[in-house]
Amino acid sequence: MGALRTAVIGLAFLVVSGAVTYGQARSNAEDSLRAADQAWLKVYAAKDLERTVAFFDEQGSVLPANQRAATGKKAVTELMREEFTLQDYKLTWTPTWVGVAASGDLGYTGGSYDFSCKDASGKTITDKGKYLTVWKKQADGSWKVLLDMSNSDLPAPA
Amino acid sequence: MGALRTAVIGLAFLVVSGAVTYGQARSNAEDSLRAADQAWLKVYAAKDLERTVAFFDEQGSVLPANQRAATGKKAVTELMREEFTLQDYKLTWTPTWVGVAASGDLGYTGGSYDFSCKDASGKTITDKGKYLTVWKKQADGSWKVLLDMSNSDLPAPA
Numbered sequence: 001m002g003a004l005r006t007a008v009i010g011l012a013f014l015v016v017s018g019a020v021t022y023g024q025a026r027s028n029a030e031d032s033l034r035a036a037d038q039a040w041l042k043v044y045a046a047k048d049l050e051r052t053v054a055f056f057d058e059q060g061s062v063l064p065a066n067q068r069a070a071t072g073k074k075a076v077t078e079l080m081r082e083e084f085t086l087q088d089y090k091l092t093w094t095p096t097w098v099g100v101a102a103s104g105d106l107g108y109t110g111g112s113y114d115f116s117c118k119d120a121s122g123k124t125i126t127d128k129g130k131y132l133t134v135w136k137k138q139a140d141g142s143w144k145v146l147l148d149m150s151n152s153d154l155p156a157p158a
Numbered sequence: 159m160g161a162l163r164t165a166v167i168g169l170a171f172l173v174v175s176g177a178v179t180y181g182q183a184r185s186n187a188e189d190s191l192r193a194a195d196q197a198w199l200k201v202y203a204a205k206d207l208e209r210t211v212a213f214f215d216e217q218g219s220v221l222p223a224n225q226r227a228a229t230g231k232k233a234v235t236e237l238m239r240e241e242f243t244l245q246d247y248k249l250t251w252t253p254t255w256v257g258v259a260a261s262g263d264l265g266y267t268g269g270s271y272d273f274s275c276k277d278a279s280g281k282t283i284t285d286k287g288k289y290l291t292v293w294k295k296q297a298d299g300s301w302k303v304l305l306d307m308s309n310s311d312l313p314a315p316a
Binding site for chain 1: 219221222223224225226227255257258259260261263264265266268288290292294304305307308309310311312313314315
């Protein structure tokens with residue numbers, strides 16, 4: 001019985017420590033994805049076109065509200081260049097949801113954004129809403145954006 | 159040299175067949191997710207509230223355009239019930255992007271939708287746009303919706 005008890009305790013230890021290790025790996029993966037989400041915000045909010053586009057996978061897409069989707073670096077660059085012409089551009093976002101697959105190759109971040117800019121007449125326009133981003137781990141270990149979508153919380157104008 | 163050649167050929171066979179098996183598993187996983195996306199459309203387009211909500215993970219969220227996000231079965235049910243009161247409700251969607259993690263526990267579908275309904279005055283309203291859905295494989299092997307977002311391709315009213 002002593003040997004059996006030892007075996008059972010040993011097995012329980014393996015199961016628990018395995019679960020802890022797995023949970024830790026998952027948590028580390030989520031931390032790395034959250035860091036990518038916030039590193040992207042930093043260059044995006046700074047209207048740094050080259051670095052913003054560099055966060056996209058080669059086949060990445062932007063799915064913007066009230067416009068057609070843009071797929072691939074060239075189309076994404078054109079869309080972002082247009083967005084970055086907005087005056088007094090202020091953008092921030094905060095992830096509410098962060099998840100990574102067990103295999104660590106696919107993940108998502110999503111949450112809320114706050115945005116403001118000035119229109120051609122100098123009037124401040126504000127918006128707040130939600131975003132959802134699907135990320136793919138690259139061969140070099142970095143996270144890149146496969147799909148990025150957002151929409152407003154504000155009622156549509158009548 | 160004969161043995162080496164045999165070993166090299168054998169190794170190449172293992173690598174190729176391993177890649178084929180992996181590719182096949184990935185493709186099967188994507189097929190199962192595409193099938194879930196289309197099975198969901200079927201009950202959604204039929205305004206079957208119970209079956210539509212049953213596709214959500216317990217912590218699933220809808221991120222609708224021009225409204226706040228709804229998280230959890232209760233809030234999702236209320237949102238969907240409201241949507242299904244629309245008259246002459248016609249909805250279809252087609253996935254353009256389908257992807258599943260190597261571990262098979264997380265995936266996404268996204269693509270285009272077409273929608274129409276009648277407003278209170280009986281006037282037909284049409285919309286077309288994009289959707290993005292993040293899915294989580296459940297313990298029973300079914301896919302459930304973690305996050306579901308959409309936005310319009312049409313310009314916002316001025």
